[in-house]
Amino acid sequence: MxxxxxQELRFLQMRFIGKILAGFTHESKNYLAxxxxxxxxxxxxxxxxxxxxxxxxxxxxITHSIEEQIEKSAxxxxxxxxxxxxxxxxxxxxxxxxxxxxxxxxVNRFANQKRIELAKDFQQDLPQIYxxxxxxxxxxxxxxxxxxxxLDQNSRIIIKTETANGSIMIGIIPEGNLIEVEREKVEFPYxxxxxxxxxxxxxLTRLKGALKFTFPxxxxxx
Amino acid sequence: xxxxxxxxxxxxxxxxxxxxxRLQMRDYDVKTAANGLEAMALFHNxxxxxxxxxxxxxxxxxxxxxxxxxxxDPTIEVLILTGHGDVExxxxxxxxxxxxxxxxxxxxxxxxxxxxxxxxxxxxxxD
Numbered sequence: 467m468x469x470x471x472x473q474e475l476r477f478l479q480m481r482f483i484g485k486i487l488a489g490f491t492h493e494s495k496n497y498l499a500x501x502x503x504x505x506x507x508x509x510x511x512x513x514x515x516x517x518x519x520x521x522x523x524x525x526x527x528i529t530h531s532i533e534e535q536i537e538k539s540a541x542x543x544x545x546x547x548x549x550x551x552x553x554x555x556x557x558x559x560x561x562x563x564x565x566x567x568x569x570x571x572x573v574n575r576f577a578n579q580k581r582i583e584l585a586k587d588f589q590q591d592l593p594q595i596y597x598x599x600x601x602x603x604x605x606x607x608x609x610x611x612x613x614x615x616x617l618d619q620n621s622r623i624i625i626k627t628e629t630a631n632g633s634i635m636i637g638i639i640p641e642g643n644l645i646e647v648e649r650e651k652v653e654f655p656y657x658x659x660x661x662x663x664x665x666x667x668x669x670l671t672r673l674k675g676a677l678k679f680t681f682p683x684x685x686x687x688x
Numbered sequence: 689x690x691x692x693x694x695x696x697x698x699x700x701x702x703x704x705x706x707x708x709x710r711l712q713m714r715d716y717d718v719k720t721a722a723n724g725l726e727a728m729a730l731f732h733n734x735x736x737x738x739x740x741x742x743x744x745x746x747x748x749x750x751x752x753x754x755x756x757x758x759x760x761d762p763t764i765e766v767l768i769l770t771g772h773g774d775v776e777x778x779x780x781x782x783x784x785x786x787x788x789x790x791x792x793x794x795x796x797x798x799x800x801x802x803x804x805x806x807x808x809x810x811x812x813x814x815d
Contacts (some may be wrong), residue, residue: 540768
């Protein structure tokens with residue numbers, strides 16, 4: 467591999483991780499903001515001496531909302547933790563559905579901004595495979611991001627998994643209208659992605675805008 | 689001085705309703721909107737004195753809302769609410785006429801102080 471490729475790949479991977487972290491911190495700050503306002507509201511109500519049945523019911527409602535935000539935060543932390551640990555080793559046994567599920571949770575914010583729904587259509591009994599899950603997440607993110615940028619509002623992207631002919635297939639199927647994008651402002655380095663895909667032993671086919679990634683199935687005994 | 693009329697635009701409904709209630713307890717007249725369309729409808733129906741605007745609301749560019757507000761009535765002051773250090777969009781917002789910005793999670797005393805300063809500026813601009 468050339469130095470240029472390695473540099474480009476490193477840049478794209480750093481950009482990918484940066485975006486995941488930016489989305490995560492933004493989402494976390496939103497949860498914290500709700501918790502802080504809820505706690506502040508309780509404080510204000512106490513200071514005003516609000517009591518009685520209606521106030522008690524509001525206190526309960528607010529504390530439930532705080533619990534809910536904490537649960538949502540914990541869920542997001544779990545996904546980020548799992549995502550981070552996937553980089554511990556180059557190769558490992560993993561479940562493709564789990565790797566995609568955490569990726570979707572971490573990029574959902576970007577899709578929501580454009581009111582684009584990320585829908586999962588996973589084969590439930592997908593076998594555990596052996597490979598490089600971080601690289602697969604990086605590739606899928608790159609193509610998901612391209613779809614999020616080029617699709618109009620209120621669109622949908624289906625992320626599909628299935629086994630076929632000794633391979634695992636990951637499909638990215640956009641549903642919605644495309645919008646004009648200033649290509650010079652948005653980079654899609656297909657050549658780099660293509661080399662990464664080949665390194666992973668995978669292949670990519672496009673059919674009417676839908677992307678089908680196939681990875682040879684090396685069933686993991688881990 | 690009459691009650692300051694505030695329009696709070698944020699898609700985080702629980703955040704907006706808790707903050708609205710806290711501001712009401714401090715004697716502000718607050719309406720909330722969860723998206724751009726709702727915000728513009730409320731805005732035209734009953735123009736506020738101060739708008740607290742999350743720039744990243746789904747389905748509409750917050751900067752566009754800000755520009756529309758300033759075209760409709762340049763004396764209406766806008767406080768940008770941001771959940772992260774998106775320096776570029778905050779700078780863009782300030783360039784488009786926002787009065788100030790405030791980061792989430794917010795400090796209520798800091799927010800009310802900025803609202804009062806914005807209201808003072810609005811009154812000054814109208815006189």
